[in-house]
Amino acid sequence: MTKQFLSISCLPTPTYIQSGHVVFNPGERHPNRRNFQFFVMMFMQRGTLYIAEDDQEYTVNAGEMFILQPQHHHYSWKPMDETTEYYWIHFATAGNYVQSNEPKQVQSLIPVPAIHYYTSMVTLFLQKQQPIPNPETVFSMIQKIFTNSRRSNENHSDTTQNSIEFWKAQQLFIDLLQQVQVQTPQESPTVMIANKIQRYIEDHYDEKITYEELGKQFHIHPNSVSIYMKKTFGITPNMLLTKYRLEEATKYLLLTSDQISKIATRVGYQNVYYFSMAFKKNYGMSPSQYRKKYISLKPNTPETQHGSQFL
Numbered sequence: 001m002t003k004q005f006l007s008i009s010c011l012p013t014p015t016y017i018q019s020g021h022v023v024f025n026p027g028e029r030h031p032n033r034r035n036f037q038f039f040v041m042m043f044m045q046r047g048t049l050y051i052a053e054d055d056q057e058y059t060v061n062a063g064e065m066f067i068l069q070p071q072h073h074h075y076s077w078k079p080m081d082e083t084t085e086y087y088w089i090h091f092a093t094a095g096n097y098v099q100s101n102e103p104k105q106v107q108s109l110i111p112v113p114a115i116h117y118y119t120s121m122v123t124l125f126l127q128k129q130q131p132i133p134n135p136e137t138v139f140s141m142i143q144k145i146f147t148n149s150r151r152s153n154e155n156h157s158d159t160t161q162n163s164i165e166f167w168k169a170q171q172l173f174i175d176l177l178q179q180v181q182v183q184t185p186q187e188s189p190t191v192m193i194a195n196k197i198q199r200y201i202e203d204h205y206d207e208k209i210t211y212e213e214l215g216k217q218f219h220i221h222p223n224s225v226s227i228y229m230k231k232t233f234g235i236t237p238n239m240l241l242t243k244y245r246l247e248e249a250t251k252y253l254l255l256t257s258d259q260i261s262k263i264a265t266r267v268g269y270q271n272v273y274y275f276s277m278a279f280k281k282n283y284g285m286s287p288s289q290y291r292k293k294y295i296s297l298k299p300n301t302p303e304t305q306h307g308s309q310f311l
Contacts, residue, residue, distance in 0.1 A: 009095035016173035047084025194232035
């Protein structure tokens, strides 16, 4: 079958909606749906899925990913002949997109004046059906999306924590899109790998990360990890990891009442003393001082203000 590509404008950015996991038994079929409003991205784990979009029939095997377009007729053209299991993600875009036999630049709905910085990757290119690239990394990212999305759903009463987990799920989804996108030929291998290393660090900042692990993950020598990062971003992986961990820590300091030791653990520091030292070196004050200073600068809410209020 001829390759097909989805070219999606990234202005505005695609939005993660929902995700899940499904197992079909032999004889069962995918739901028959018309005019479903979201993209459906599937990541096959086992079995074979016989799925159709309008009049086009597809066979999707284990180890492959597949994307259904919104507002089309989705159905099984043949029942499952074995146990079939896959993860699915629903996402939406308010921007333009097109499905075709080759990647195409798509015009943004948002006019960007020429005086603004030009972003080369305004269009996202996704292959409709392809082997899952780097499956271990992709499935790890999907699990993290599930975890943050589930936490968001479970924390309805905690709006602050709900907000944090919601935005984490959105960021992880964008990182997943970058992981599975079709690379543009303009990017050099060094830049491509450096971008992947950056995304990996930001997605796994709360875990222990070593040069050896990064080298194994991206099939390069551990010494090359730092060389690629410095050449592309001007910083080492350790510098990026520390910077990102501390940025995440400031969010927890200002948006939660968690203890400093708990925040240190959540952002990847097993020793609160080293966390405090790194934080003070970067921000010029201890975590508790930072919290006290910047929470005190927050504007009062309408309930605590005196005098007339706007309705």
